[in-house]
Amino acid sequence: MPYEWTIAPSGPDRLPRRVLSAWPHRSLPKAGFAAVILGAFLFITIPLLGVLGTKVLWGLLPFALLTIGALWWGIARSYKDGEVLEELEIDADTARLSRRSARSTPQVWDCNTYWLRPEIHPSGGPVPSYITLAGGSRVVELGAFLTEDERKRLYSELIAVLKDIKSTAPSP
Structure with missing residues (x-):
């Protein structure tokens, strides 16, 4: 699967961060590249x-x-x-999405986790089951290079992770 969730440790008084790493699927591995050329x-x-x-x-x-x-x-x-990597880091306070590509400068988006709203658009986006993250003054896309089934699965996992983080966050 071209994405994975990991748990990154935080400071001693903070809850751990959840990190989503997503990348495009490779249909032709490097060995296949050599075989095609040969x-x-x-x-x-x-x-x-x-x-x-x-x-x-x-x-x-x-x-x-x-x-x-x-x-x-x-x-x-x-x-x-295809050298694209999207990383979404979520903890009790902030959510940060960074997108690194070989052909452009890194792009970073931050918002307060409390205001983070993931949305899935079954139609009307550039791809079916288009995932966007809203929070702050901007709306950004997430995982547009994934397949439709992967985006649906990612959306449900993202909702569960957010629910878990918001439920375990200490109240102010």
């Missing part, structure tokens, strides 16, 4: 064996190498775009 290279070079030793080979070879290079670049770009 397979494409083999399938492209097999037809070139028939023109080995002729001038036609030199006319086709640049296009074959360009195809392999473009495939390599496209998959590597996909990996780079």
Whole structure:
């Protein structure tokens, strides 16, 4: 599953923090990347064996190498775009969502846990079962890269975690 909950210790007089880490699913592991490139290279070079030793080979070879290079670049770009990590830290006082991506600066959102309201939008968002967090003056998205079932499961877990944190929080 491309997200997990952990418990991070806090100070001696505070309750522990719950930390949600979410990242995009990888459908092609690094070993699969190498296999795809090798397979494409083999399938492209097999037809070139028939023109080995002729001038036609030199006319086709640049296009074959360009195809392999473009495939390599496209998959590597996909990996780079998928280097996203969202972390939601929740304790009795504050909730902090940070989003780190390889192509942008880190984004951070804070609010008081008491005012934190997670919402799920079955339709109308960029994806089905869209999760947003409201609190303070902004509304932010959470886990838009997850599958619909994962977002539904995450939403119910988030509600349970918030209920648990708010029930165990010391009263002022």
